[in-house]
Amino acid sequence: xxxxxxxxxxxxxxxxxxxxxxxxxxxxxxxxxxxxxxxxxxxxxxxxxxxxxxxxxxxxxxxxxxxxxxxxxxxxxxxxxxxxxxxxxxxxxxxxxxxxxxxxxxxxxxxxxxxxxxxxxxxxxxxxxxxxxxxxxxxxxxxxxxxxxxxxxxxxxxxxxxxxxxxxxxxxxxxxxxxxxxxxxxxxxxxxxxxxxxxxxxxxxxxxxxxxxxxxxxxxxxxxxxxxxxxxxxxxxxxxxxxxxxxxxxxxxxxxxxxxxxxxxxxxxxxxxxxxxxxxxxxxxxxxxxxxxxxxxxxxxxxxxxxxxxxxxxxxxxxxxxxxxxxxxxxxxxxxxxxxxxxxxxxxxxxxxxxxxxxxxxxxxxxxxxxxxxxxxxxxxxxxxxxxx
Numbered sequence: 222x223x224x225x226x227x228x229x230x231x232x233x234x235x236x237x238x239x240x241x242x243x244x245x246x247x248x249x250x251x252x253x254x255x256x257x258x259x260x261x262x263x264x265x266x267x268x269x270x271x272x273x274x275x276x277x278x279x280x281x282x283x284x285x286x287x288x289x290x291x292x293x294x295x296x297x298x299x300x301x302x303x304x305x306x307x308x309x310x311x312x313x314x315x316x317x318x319x320x321x322x323x324x325x326x327x328x329x330x331x332x333x334x335x336x337x338x339x340x341x342x343x344x345x346x347x348x349x350x351x352x353x354x355x356x357x358x359x360x361x362x363x364x365x366x367x368x369x370x371x372x373x374x375x376x377x378x379x380x381x382x383x384x385x386x387x388x389x390x391x392x393x394x395x396x397x398x399x400x401x402x403x404x405x406x407x408x409x410x411x412x413x414x415x416x417x418x419x420x421x422x423x424x425x426x427x428x429x430x431x432x433x434x435x436x437x438x439x440x441x442x443x444x445x446x447x448x449x450x451x452x453x454x455x456x457x458x459x460x461x462x463x464x465x466x467x468x469x470x471x472x473x474x475x476x477x478x479x480x481x482x483x484x485x486x487x488x489x490x491x492x493x494x495x496x497x498x499x500x501x502x503x504x505x506x507x508x509x510x511x512x513x514x515x516x517x518x519x520x521x522x523x524x525x526x527x528x529x530x531x532x533x534x535x536x537x538x539x540x541x542x543x544x545x546x547x548x549x550x551x552x553x554x555x556x557x558x559x560x561x562x563x564x565x566x567x568x569x570x571x572x573x574x575x576x577x578x579x580x581x582x583x584x585x586x587x588x589x590x591x592x593x594x595x596x597x598x599x600x601x602x603x604x605x606x607x608x609x610x
Contacts, residue, residue, distance in 0.1 A: 225292050225407050226477030232288045232470060235280040245284045245470040249463050251275035268451065276460050285466040286438070288473060289428075292407035293420050295440035297447045299454050300466055304403060304423025305331050306459035307437030311419055312339065312368065314453040315397055315446075319344050320367040323391075325352035325382065327375035327583050329401065330570040336370075352382040353513060359390050366396040373412060373520070374404035377530050377566045377590035378583040379504040381513040384520055388416030397446070403427070403557070404528055408480045409521045413442045419450075424461075424469045426557030427527070430479055434468035436461045479559065479595055484524025486601060487593040491529045493602055499539070499609045501587070504530040528556055530566075530590045533609075537586040540565045544589065546608035549600055556592035561601055564590050 223231070234245050253272045255261040264273035272278050282300050290298035301307040308331075316322065316339065324336055326349040339345035348361040352371055362369065369391040371382050384400065391398045399419040400412040406427045412420045422428060424436040441447035454460060461469075484507075491505035506517035507525030517525055533539035543565075544552055550561040554569065564570065567579060567586045579586070593601070 225411075228288070228291055229408075229473045229476045232473065233284055233291070235284060245281060245467060247463060247467040248280045251279070251463070268448070275463060276455050276458060279463050279466070281463045281470070282461055282466040285461075285470050285473075288470065289407070289422070289424075289438045290440050293402075293411050293413055293440040295413055295420065295442055296444045298438050298440040299447070299451050300424070300461035300469075301437040301439065301454055301459045302461055302465075303435050303459075304401075304421065304425060304437035305335065306454075306457075307421045307423075307439040308332060308399075308401070309335060310454040310457055310459050311399060311421060311439050311450050312370075313457070314450040315368055315399075316345055317367075319346070321346045321348070321363060321365050322368045322370060323348050323350055323358065323361045323366055323396070324370040325372060325375065325380075326350060327352060327378050327380050328370070328372055329376040330566075330573065332370070332401070333582075334573060352387070353380055355383060355386050355390065358387055362390055362394045362396060364394055366391070366394055369396050369398045370401075371398065372401040372404065373410050374506065374526050374528070375583075376404060377528070377570070377588065379506055379511070379513070379526070379528065379530055380583070381506045381517040381520055383516050384410075384412055384415035384417065388412075388418075392416065404526050405521060406476060406480060408477055409484075409523050409526065413440065415520065418442050418446065425555065427476060427480065427483075428473055428557075429469045430472040430476065430557060430559060431468075432555065432558045432560070434465045434472075436465045436469055480524060480527065482595040483527025483593055486595065486598045487527050487529050487591075488525060489598050490591070490593060490601060490605065494529070494531050494605070497606075497609060499534055500531050501534040502532040504532075504588075527593050528590065529593065530588055532585045533587040533589065535587060537567070540567065540587040540589055543608050547604055548607070549596065549604035550591070550594075556590075558592065559595050561594035561596060561604075562592040566590055
């Protein structure tokens with residue numbers, strides 16, 4: 222089997238007569254016509270049938286799903302309108318009222334909000350655990366646990382969880398493990414190979430890579446789970462637009478070279494920040510002193526990711542000041558862009574958490590998250606250094 226980096230370049234494309242396009246064609250049309258009623262009725266039978274309506278399938282979207290499923294070594298994938306669309310449809314399909322979820326306490330703020338909504342509106346019991354402590358996960362899992370939700374590299378604190386250990390614990394009680402692999406991408410980690418059942422991505426981030434599209438993808442180890450979630454995704458209407466799928470496919474073709482530069486720049490900046498007097502602590506799994514470094518060396522392949530975070534010694538005022546002083550880096554949400562993006566999580570992505578919630582998520586009021594781009598690392602360092610002064 223070829224390397225994932227090679228497969229991002231050589232993506233499957235819809236069949237044509239006599240020749241093969243090098244790029245994935247864009248099928249923007251959403252409605253397909255038929256010669257007779259029997260042919261149209263057959264198209265409504267589901268996956269594998271002729272295309273009928275883009276909410277149920279489209280050649281461009283199918284090509285992206287095939288590519289990402291192949292990269293993650295899954296049975297199949299579903300492209301959705303956003304990363305949260307992929308997470309929401311997956312959890313809605315896997316859970317019933319009164320079900321139990323065990324979730325890592327260091328998660329993206331949007332996922333935190335969704336879990337809170339499931340708890341308060343639909344009676345889903347949510348137990349939050351320290352993803353870095355397998356014993357806390359073991360103690361939280363129960364015979365009625367339906368889902369264990371994890372992030373390969375946590376947002377925004379960079380915690381790397383021991384996927385083989387945690388997925389085995391979930392499997393022992395019959396729970397489905399869902400892993401958000403956005404930070405790592407399939408180039409650095411493929412959670413299904415470590416025992417996960419479902420992998421979700423915000424394709425808006427590294428897969429697209431250029432801040433010009435939004436989308437999500439969920440990949441499944443089991444075809445039956447894939448079919449269950451696909452029907453729920455179509456019911457919700459949380460499907461990806463063909464043009465968005467085309468943009469993500471185009472972005473994937475350069476993912477391997479971009480990730481090499483993201484990781485190299487992040488490693489260099491993390492090492493320099495760790496030595497800066499204004500920085501109290503750097504959160505990056507590529508640093509030997511990071512608590513998750515040993516796990517990251519086993520789980521991640523090809524780098525430690527393009528996102529780092531650091532705590533400023535001056536606390537809240539220092540964090541707000543730094544975020545306002547960057548010049549080359551953009552003060553912006555999201556991540557995975559070719560440009561470097563900076564944000565202050567306590568007042569933005571995790572603003573809904575109180576002091577106790579921030580502490581549980583490992584987020585200090587002086588924490589800065591940097592999504593490191595592919596610019597020249599010396600230019601990036603000069604910008605960060607002047608903002609720290």
